[in-house]
Amino acid sequence: MAKIIAGVTTSHVPAIAAAIDLKKQEMPYWQPIFKGYEFSKKWMAEQKPDVIILIYNDHASAFDATIFPTFAIGCADEFLPADEGWGRRPVPKLKGHSDMACHIAQKLILDEFDMTVVNRMDVDHGLTVPMNLLFGDLGPDEEWPCRVIPFPINVVQYPPPTGKRCYDMGKALRRAVESYPEDLKVIVFGTGGMSHQLQGTRAGLINKEWDTRFLDGLTKDPVGLTKIPHSEYVRETGSEGIEMVMWLAMRGALNDDVKEVYRFYHVPCSNTALGHIILENK
Ligand SMILES: [Fe+2]
Numbered sequence: 001m002a003k004i005i006a007g008v009t010t011s012h013v014p015a016i017a018a019a020i021d022l023k024k025q026e027m028p029y030w031q032p033i034f035k036g037y038e039f040s041k042k043w044m045a046e047q048k049p050d051v052i053i054l055i056y057n058d059h060a061s062a063f064d065a066t067i068f069p070t071f072a073i074g075c076a077d078e079f080l081p082a083d084e085g086w087g088r089r090p091v092p093k094l095k096g097h098s099d100m101a102c103h104i105a106q107k108l109i110l111d112e113f114d115m116t117v118v119n120r121m122d123v124d125h126g127l128t129v130p131m132n133l134l135f136g137d138l139g140p141d142e143e144w145p146c147r148v149i150p151f152p153i154n155v156v157q158y159p160p161p162t163g164k165r166c167y168d169m170g171k172a173l174r175r176a177v178e179s180y181p182e183d184l185k186v187i188v189f190g191t192g193g194m195s196h197q198l199q200g201t202r203a204g205l206i207n208k209e210w211d212t213r214f215l216d217g218l219t220k221d222p223v224g225l226t227k228i229p230h231s232e233y234v235r236e237t238g239s240e241g242i243e244m245v246m247w248l249a250m251r252g253a254l255n256d257d258v259k260e261v262y263r264f265y266h267v268p269c270s271n272t273a274l275g276h277i278i279l280e281n282k
Contacts, residue, residue: 002100002180004188006047006280007254008040009218009247010133012056012191014125015270017089020137033274036264037133043262043278044134048145050184051097053104053173055151055249056126056191059084062118068157069116071169073108074123074150075101082122090140091128097147100180104149107176113169123150130191133276153249155192155242163245164226170252177253190250192243194265195236196272204271205238211265211273214244218277219260222251240272255281 019030061082063069079094105115127150135144154160161169170188177186194214197205217225225248233242258279266274 002051002177002182002184002186004174004177004186004253004281005049006278007188007190007250007258008130008134008278009190009193009250010130010276011193011269011272011274012126012129013270013272013274014059014084014129016129016133017125020132021090025137033266033269036266036274036276039262040134040264040276040278041136047187048185049187051100051147051149051186052189053149053151053177053186053253054127054130054189054191055153055246056130056189057155057243057246058152059124059126059156061124062121062152065157068154069118069152070154070161071108071113072116072118072152073101073105074118074121074152075105076119076121079121079123079148079150081128082124084124089125089128091132092138092140092142092144094123094127094144094148094150097149100182100184101149103180104173104176107179108169108172111172111175113172121150126152126191130189153246155245160230160242160245162226162230163228163248166245166249167222167226167252170249170254173249174253188250188253190247192246193241194244194273194275195238196240197238198240198271202238206267206273207236208265208267208273210236211275215263215265215275215277218247218251219258219279222248251279254279257282
């Protein structure tokens with residue numbers, strides 16, 4: 001039986017991709033940010049997961065305004081890094097897990113979560129930045145050390161799903177994973193966030209107090225967080241802070257009682273607050 005051993009959340013700021021690709025990691029601005037993931041990379045190397053289910057949002061790279069699936073799952077064997085305007089990122093292509101992804105899609109749909117099955121898709125910084133932060137700076141000729149199932153959630157085109165819907169979907173995701181017969185170690189990622197507004201007069205908005213409450217709640221009271229309406233995310237954390245509903249999808253896939261093994265919060269990263277947390281199933 002496949003088993004979810006832990007959950008990871010992290011911001012997926014695109015400027016981090018540029019910092020890695022342009023080798024700026026040791027610059028004073030970037031150094032503390034990458035240092036904040038040293039523990040995480042060691043932790044990940046010890047976990048040795050077989051599969052990562054990586055919940056993120058596409059930023060008009062694979063999907064454009066013609067189609068925005070609310071919940072999608074990548075069922076291909078392979079996914080290439082997207083060209084976001086500067087060519088494909090020089091990172092390894094992803095090896096998917098087609099068999100497990102198809103199993104999860106079937107179970108989720110029969111569990112009343114109507115997934116969009118995606119058989120061909122490029123993956124953008126929403127997915128590749130978290131991979132770099134947890135697995136290091138691998139080049140295009142190297143391999144990520146595990147399979148990855150991309151799991152995009154729409155948070156770009158109104159209306160995104162509610163935090164509660166994402167949390168409930170995480171619970172169904174866990175049931176789907178645990179009904180997969182092969183003994184595989186699975187880690188679920190929820191990415192995006194934390195407070196950020198990219199445009200308008202409130203651009204650069206940071207609400208550290210609210211972010212800290214959200215991080216505390218993620219570990220201890222995720223059900224409380226599911227009651228936060230969209231309007232509060234937008235008001236308190238900026239228009240792009242809504243990405244945090246994807247963290248609740250990850251949290252739903254874990255035990256009610258989890259061990260917080262690591263937390264990192266840093267301002268500024270680009271014009272956002274960067275948040276990262278690692279939760280282990282007890
Ligand atoms: Fe994003």
